[in-house]
Amino acid sequence: MPELPEVESIRRMLLEKVIGKVIIGSETGLPRIIKQGELNSLIGRCFTGIERYGKYLRFTTDTDLTLYSHFRMTGTFLWLGLKEKEPTHIRARILFSDGEMQYRDTRTLGGLWITEDGQRPWKQLGPDPFSQECSAETLKKLLSGRSIPIKVALLDQAVIAGIGNIYASEALFASGIHPAQKADSLSVEELNRIIESARIILQSSIDSGGTTFRDFRLSDGKEGAFKAFLKVYGKAGEKCDVCGYNIKRIVQAQRSTFFCPVCQPELIA
DNA sequence: CCAACGTCCTGCGTGC
């Protein structure tokens, strides 16, 4: 499940491969993953930059055409040199003279958008965790009047962009905050702790090439190494690194949440 | 305004 660190890792690897090269062909393996526009309208263009917005990637070109991607659960871009072959779950291909960028997506929930500049595929995106505008005061405003659990709020991309199910649990563990605590009950100090924790965890994960929990692969086909540093995600029943108590799994908004009941005490309301 | 839930999808783990 590619979240901010995984998308960022893909971005960095692709930068070295595709920038400044002319697109000489394209192929759409599964039409419904193209959410807007036509892939072959990119032929003859070249990518001039790749930016990340939350979990979206934006590929700028030498014209007003822009390619956006979102990986959802199982998407990724693989870079293949001319002689390499690995034919599974290829949903789209963008061809260059020295190789190709393949959009792979097992569960096909992700998508690509080819738009005129200015059009964006997302509805609403909150601040990027690494940006200056991502402050405790900003989050305090965005969460005011929200009675949802803080874990569920962290998954809301309109609140903060890029955090998914893995890093939401990890950031709350590092902050010592119980995942069920109501979003608008958190103090500025607690929100600050969440932001600081998230930044450290997300940056460490980027440095490791992200987390491969099951399916995720980097653009060179390799796994991200951050799984070894996870403290709670996927560890129900295992002992907490810090206190030795058993890590618990609960379900919030139809998604698994992992936490340590001792390190993240539940507040008595 | 907000919250909750259904929807999309396929591979794999579970249980009988």
Place this chain on the structure above:
DNA sequence: TGCACGCAGGACGTTG
């Protein structure tokens, strides 16, 4: 052993 079933979840649309 084999097979049916349900779970995994990100974003958005719909419903309450």
